[in-house]
Amino acid sequence: MEIGLLGAFWALSLSLVLTPGADWAYAISAGMRNRAIAPAVSGMVLGYVAITAVVAAGVGTIVASVPLMLTALTLLGSGYLLYLGLGVFLNPPVPQATEADIASWSNWLIRGFGVSGVNPKALLLFLAILPQFTSQTATWPISGQIAALGLAHIVNCAVIYTAVSASSRAVLRTRPRVARLVSKTSGAAMITIALLLIMEQLIQFTA
Numbered sequence: 001m002e003i004g005l006l007g008a009f010w011a012l013s014l015s016l017v018l019t020p021g022a023d024w025a026y027a028i029s030a031g032m033r034n035r036a037i038a039p040a041v042s043g044m045v046l047g048y049v050a051i052t053a054v055v056a057a058g059v060g061t062i063v064a065s066v067p068l069m070l071t072a073l074t075l076l077g078s079g080y081l082l083y084l085g086l087g088v089f090l091n092p093p094v095p096q097a098t099e100a101d102i103a104s105w106s107n108w109l110i111r112g113f114g115v116s117g118v119n120p121k122a123l124l125l126f127l128a129i130l131p132q133f134t135s136q137t138a139t140w141p142i143s144g145q146i147a148a149l150g151l152a153h154i155v156n157c158a159v160i161y162t163a164v165s166a167s168s169r170a171v172l173r174t175r176p177r178v179a180r181l182v183s184k185t186s187g188a189a190m191i192t193i194a195l196l197l198i199m200e201q202l203i204q205f206t207a
Contacts, residue, residue, distance in 0.1 A: 043112020052150030085190030
């Protein structure tokens with residue numbers, strides 16, 4: 001595929017990943033728990049792998065062409081973010097060193113998959129923006145180009161979200177009050193993002 005298009009998409013992807021949002025909030029929340037960083041980040045990465053596979057298979061084009069379906073997916077993702085945000089806000093995690101705080105690997109993995117797999121921002125990126133960086137004249141098929149672009153985004157996510165989780169834990173380990181405040185802020189961010197997305201969809205539906 002064209003290196004210029006891949007480089008341009010990588011830069012766009014990196015800028016989006018570096019922008020704090022629901023993924024960041026979840027990564028910070030995972031950083032507050034013992035042994036939760038690896039499964040949480042792995043779950044988010046698997047979510048993006050699933051979206052990439054769907055778009056590369058051509059299903060994404062069908063979804064993008066049906067506004068009602070895209071609206072339903074956005075509302076589903078927003079509802080899930082709202083659920084996670086409320087959980088973090090009402091029960092903010094803080095760094096602990098006790099065995100009792102060891103999180104369920106599968107629980108963090110599944111929730112991470114949900115955060116990215118139904119993340120409206122991710123859906124928009126892959127369904128609407130990613131295909132614009134493919135070329136009909138390239139030697140690679142469109143599905144192969146989409147897979148390569150998706151891989152670039154997945155690598156960005158894995159590196160940045162791991163760094164965010166590890167940094168939050170390292171910085172806040174000895175500051176329980178600050179850690180609790182940061183956790184509540186992360187939860188509030190997820191709640192705010194979810195409510196704004198829901199309101200946006202309702203406005204569009206009633207317009």
